[in-house]
Amino acid sequence: MVSEDVDAKLRELAADDGFPHREAARRALRFRTSGDVADLVAVADDPHACATTDMLFAMAGHRKTWLNWVPMPQESVVSITRDIVRERAAGKDLAVTELGISGPEPASAIAAFLRVAGPVPVGIADFGQPDPRVPLRPGTYAVWRYRGGDAEPAVAPPSAEAAELLQRVAAEPWPSPLAGYAQAEPLGKLGLDDLLGLLVHPPQAPDIPRYQVLAKSDPVYWYRLLQPWVCLGILHHAKDQPWATSTRRQVLVDLAFGVEDWVSDAALFALVTAAYREPELRAEVRDLVRDRLIAATEAPRPVMIWSSLAHLMLVTPGAVEGEKALAHAVLRQSEDDEEEEAEADEAPEPVPPRPRPSGWRRLFGRR
Structure with missing residues (x-):
């Protein structure tokens, strides 16, 4: 387990002349x-990697987005779901008959809302461009498809055994992506159909205190959290296949650039994890994360996973200054948008949205 007072412990280790991984401790502290x-x-x-350096890696990423926890969902349907749960917990007989939202939100977020609210018609006023229902790149593997404005699973439900295994594997958070990869190894023994099915036919949360509490306040988070676990499991699928032509690579890339969804950044997270483990993958993974972030930045409509992609870019091995500058600009914009929304709630007149971060084309030498 990682100590809560991580910075103090790292300073202690970095100053200890007798500690064999003193330089790694220094780098971990510097990252924080x-x-x-x-x-x-x-x-x-670290040239002498071992369980101790794994612990230092976990300490470096303690309480950092994607390194220690999955971003909290911020979609409007998620906020509505939280409100429904709170109202029902207060004893109110709240029933939702229909829901209309102005723009597209991830199919997984809407599916999680329907798990709580029941079979409610959800109308989306305008999907905008680029159409989030259409994959950014053609691919072989997909887990969502649309019929008009309604998303539906493109794969069959997983087996009961697969659902139970996921509940066991994902019951506790990962200390780090490297630890999460090791913890997800049992999922790699499942068939690919089961793994893909878990992404869009999620089982209920584990019946343990952590999720019993969440069920009363934020039941949607389990659905957000389980998908990165499944994608780490996909990294273990058919590991004997060479990476470049492997099924695991193709599945994760297809999902990352498929229908816009929580599955997209979950797949990229697994690829980033692979890049930490295998340095020869880093150039490719860095390009994939950058391209997905740029696609979200170029979109004239809101992209709900935009800030999540920026957080991923900042922890992608090999990220260069221009890419990191874009990611920081995205996160600043996201913070401004949140403040703007809070102000708009109190404003007598609608507040026009701020533009996307400027200068990213110049950062990458694009015109």
């Missing part, structure tokens, strides 16, 4: 201070 992913990569690449 500066956020420079190069320092985190240096910890992962």
Whole structure:
């Protein structure tokens, strides 16, 4: 387990002349201070890697987005779901008969809302462009498809055994992506149909205190959390296949650039995890994360996983200054948008949205 007072412990280890991984401790502490992913990569690449360096890696990422926890969902349907749960917990007989939202939200978020609200018609006023129902790149594997404005699973439900296994594997959070990868190994023994089915036919949350509490306040988070676990399981699928032509690579890339969804960034998270483990994958993974972030930035409509993609870019091995600058600009914009929404709720007149981050084309030498 990682100590709560991580920074103090890392300072202690970094100053200990007798500690054999003193430099790794220094780099871990530096990452926590500066956020420079190069320092985190240096910890992962320690020439004498062992359980101790794995612990230092986990300490470096303690309470950091994607390194220790999955971003909290922020969609409007998720906020409505939380309100429904709170109202029902207060004893109110709340029934939702229909829901209309102005723009597209991830199919997984809407599916999680329907799990709580029941079979409610959900209308989306305008999907915008690029159409989130259409994959960004053609691929072989998909887990969602649309019939008009309604998303439906494109794969069959998983077996009961697969559902039970996921509940056991994902019952506790990962200390780090590397630890999560190891913890997800049992999922790799499942067939690909089961793994894909788990992404869009999720089982109920484990019946343990952690999720019993969440069920009363934020039942949607389990559905957000389980998908990265499944994608880590996909990393273990058919590991004997060479990476470049492997099924596991093709599945994760197809999902990352498929229908816009929570599954998209979950797949990229698994690819980033693979890049930490296998340095030869880093250039490809960095390009994939960057391209997905740029696609979200170029979209003239809101992309609900935009800030999540930015957080991923900041922890992607090999990320260069321009890519990190874009990610920071996205996160600043996201914070401004949240403040703007709070102000708009109190404003007598509608507040026009702010533009997307400027200068990203110049950062990448694009015109």
